[in-house]
Amino acid sequence: MIELVQVEKRFAGQVVVHPLSLTIKEGEFLTLLGPSGCGKTTILRMIAGFEQPTDGKILLDGTDLTDLPPNRRDLNLVFQHYALFPHMTVEDNIAFGLKMKKMPVKEQQERIQEAVTMTQLNSLTKRYPHQLSGGQQQRVAIARAIANKPKVLLLDEPLGALDLQLRKNLQSELKQLQRSLGITFVYVTHDQEEAMMLSDRIVIMNSGQVEQIGTPRQIYANPTTLFSATFVGENNIFSRDGKMFAIRPEKLRALRDVEGAKRTGEVLDVHYLGSVHKLVVQLDNEPMTVSILFDFNDNRPWEVGERVGVDWKSEDEVIIGS
Amino acid sequence: MKSKNHPLLGIHSLIMMVFIYVPIAFIIAYSFNSSRLAADWSGFTFDWYISLFGNRHVMEALSNSLIIAVVSTLVSTVLGTISALAIRKLGKKMKVGFGGLLYLPIIIPDIIMGLSLLVLFNQFQMPLGKITIIIAHITFSMSYVHVVITTRLIGMGNQLEEAASDLGAGAWQTFRYVTLPQIFPGIIAGALIAFTLSLDDFMVSFFVSGPSSTTLPIYIYGQVKRGISPEINALCTILILVSVTLIFLAQFMLNRGKGQKKQSVLPF
Numbered sequence A: 001m002i003e004l005v006q007v008e009k010r011f012a013g014q015v016v017v018h019p020l021s022l023t024i025k026e027g028e029f030l031t032l033l034g035p036s037g038c039g040k041t042t043i044l045r046m047i048a049g050f051e052q053p054t055d056g057k058i059l060l061d062g063t064d065l066t067d068l069p070p071n072r073r074d075l076n077l078v079f080q081h082y083a084l085f086p087h088m089t090v091e092d093n094i095a096f097g098l099k100m101k102k103m104p105v106k107e108q109q110e111r112i113q114e115a116v117t118m119t120q121l122n123s124l125t126k127r128y129p130h131q132l133s134g135g136q137q138q139r140v141a142i143a144r145a146i147a148n149k150p151k152v153l154l155l156d157e158p159l160g161a162l163d164l165q166l167r168k169n170l171q172s173e174l175k176q177l178q179r180s181l182g183i184t185f186v187y188v189t190h191d192q193e194e195a196m197m198l199s200d201r202i203v204i205m206n207s208g209q210v211e212q213i214g215t216p217r218q219i220y221a222n223p224t225t226l227f228s229a230t231f232v233g234e235n236n237i238f239s240r241d242g243k244m245f246a247i248r249p250e251k252l253r254a255l256r257d258v259e260g261a262k263r264t265g266e267v268l269d270v271h272y273l274g275s276v277h278k279l280v281v282q283l284d285n286e287p288m289t290v291s292i293l294f295d296f297n298d299n300r301p302w303e304v305g306e307r308v309g310v311d312w313k314s315e316d317e318v319i320i321g322s
Numbered sequence B: 001m002k003s004k005n006h007p008l009l010g011i012h013s014l015i016m017m018v019f020i021y022v023p024i025a026f027i028i029a030y031s032f033n034s035s036r037l038a039a040d041w042s043g044f045t046f047d048w049y050i051s052l053f054g055n056r057h058v059m060e061a062l063s064n065s066l067i068i069a070v071v072s073t074l075v076s077t078v079l080g081t082i083s084a085l086a087i088r089k090l091g092k093k094m095k096v097g098f099g100g101l102l103y104l105p106i107i108i109p110d111i112i113m114g115l116s117l118l119v120l121f122n123q124f125q126m127p128l129g130k131i132t133i134i135i136a137h138i139t140f141s142m143s144y145v146h147v148v149i150t151t152r153l154i155g156m157g158n159q160l161e162e163a164a165s166d167l168g169a170g171a172w173q174t175f176r177y178v179t180l181p182q183i184f185p186g187i188i189a190g191a192l193i194a195f196t197l198s199l200d201d202f203m204v205s206f207f208v209s210g211p212s213s214t215t216l217p218i219y220i221y222g223q224v225k226r227g228i229s230p231e232i233n234a235l236c237t238i239l240i241l242v243s244v245t246l247i248f249l250a251q252f253m254l255n256r257g258k259g260q261k262k263q264s265v266l267p268f
Helices: A040-048 A090-100 A105-118 A134-146 A164-181 A192-198 A216-221 A226-231 B007-030 B047-054 B056-088 B092-107 B110-123 B130-156 B159-166 B171-200 B203-208 B216-224 B230-255
Strands: A002-011 A014-024 A029-033 A055-060 A075-078 A152-156 A184-189 A201-206 A209-214 A236-240 A243-247 A253-255 A263-272 A277-283 A289-294 A307-311 A318-320
Touching (some): A014 A055, A029 A192, A040 A075, A040 A152, A040 A201, A075 A134, A075 B159, A090 A134, A105 A134, A105 A164, A152 A164, A164 A192, A184 A192, A192 A216, A201 A226, A209 A216, A209 A226, A226 A236, A226 A318, A263 A289, A277 A307, B047 B056, B047 B230, B056 B092, B056 B130, B056 B171, B110 B130, B110 B203, B130 B203, B159 B171, B171 B230, B203 B216
Parallel strands (some): A029 A184, A029 A201, A152 A184
Antiparallel strands (some): A002 A055, A201 A209, A236 A243, A243 A318, A253 A307, A263 A307
C-alpha cells in the first residue's frame, strides 16, 4: 500500500530520520511510536507531502509520490490540533475537500451525510468549530478527512490534546471506525498504551532510528532492543556475563525465603494499584531497583525494609541485543 | 477575591486621565460655545458646525483630505497585505531583516520622514501636491498595515493552510478560501488605521504639500496662527470623533474571528 524506500530526512545537516524502509499493508493500523523529537511526525509529514525527504522514495500503490504536492496525494491527514477552518460550519469543513475535487453537489451531500453519521455529528452540522468541545472538534477533523475516502488516513497524535477519559472513549471509537472503513491508518503517538491498544503493528522509533517493528504482542513479549524493552510497558533489565536480558514485573516472583533466590534485596516501597500490588526492591549487589507485580493473595503484606528474594523462570528471560 | 489597590493608585489614575483628556474636553466644549471668545461661556449652539459646512476653504481641505486618505489607504492596504504574505515565506534571517525594515517607518520621527520625502521629490523635480502627499502617506501607512496583518498571520499559523492543501486545494484556492477569510478582519482593520493616519497626519503632509493640496490638519494649522476660532474647535471635534470611531472599528475587526484568541495590537 505505502512503501517507504530508504527515506531519509536531514535538516541543516542534522539527521532527523535515518534511512528507513517500511511497507505498510492495505487495511493495516500502523503506529509510529516514540518520544517527542524521535522523527515520527516528520515521517508522517513526509508521507503527507509537507516535508520533502532528503533522500529515498515514497510509493502509494506503486506510484511514486515523492515529488507530488500534498493536494495531489490520495491520502488525508488528521492534524494534532485539528486545524478546522474557524470561518466554516462543521458541514462546510467536511465539504471542503469534496468541493476542491469539484464533486457533484448531490454526491457531496451523500458523502457528508455518511461521514457525519459515522462520527456521530448529526446534530452539530450547522455549528462553528468554536461552538464545539475538544472531542467534537476531533470528530469533525476525522469526518473531514474520511469524507474524501482516502486510500490512507494519517493521524498525528489526534487524541493528544484531550483529557484521559475522553481519550479512552475515542480510542475505541477510532479502532471501530478503522475496522468498518477498512482503510489503512498510519498513526503517530508517544503514548505506548494507546499504541498497544489500537495498532496491528507498531514501529518504535528513537532519535530518528527504528528500534523495532512488530505486533503489540511481539513488542511486549520479545523486545529486541533496550529502548523498546523499556519504552513499552515496565521492564526490569538484568545483566549476566555482559549480556542484557529483560523480565517483565509480572514474571518476577517475590520470595520470603531469601535462600535459593536468583537475586536478593530489600523492599524499598510497596504500591497498592488496585487490582495488583507493586513491590520496588533495591537489589543487594547491583545499584538498581526492580519492580514486581503480583496479585496480593499472600496472607501477610510486605513491609518496607523487609528482606526479599527475587526469582524468575529462566524461560521468561528475554535477551536484548546491544 | 479582589485584591485591594493602594488608594494612591486611584488618585494617580485620576490625575492621569485629567491630564490627558482636559485639553480635548475644552476643545469639544468650546465648539458648542455661542460666544466667539474662548474665555467666557455664553450658551449652547450648533452654529459653528453649520458655518463650517458653508466654508469653502474647509470644504476644499476636507475633499483634499478624503481623496488623499482613500487613495493612500487603498494602495497601502494592498501593498501591506502583499508584503505581509510574502515575508512569511522567507527564511528566518531574511524575515527578521525585511520585517525590521518594514517596521522602521513607524519608529522614524515624522519630521525626518517628511524632510527625506521632500528632498526626494525635489531630486526628481516632482511638483508638490496631492500626488506627493499620497505617496508620502503610503510609505508610512503601509508599515502599519503590514504589522497588523503579520500579527494576524502569525496568530493563524500554518496548519489551516496545510489542512486546505491536504484536502486538495491548490495554492490559489488555499489563499481564496482559507487564508483570505482568516486575515480579512486584519485587512479591514489595517485599512481603517491607514485611513485614520492619513486623515490626521500633519507633519509629513506639511513638508510635501503644495499650494492646491491643503489638507484639513494643514488648514487648521494655518487658521490657528490667526487665533483659535470656534469653527476650528468644531472641526477638531469632528476629526476626533471620526478618528476614535475608525480606531474602535479597527479594533472591533481585529477581535472578530469568533472563538479565537484575542489578538490586540492596540491597548484596548
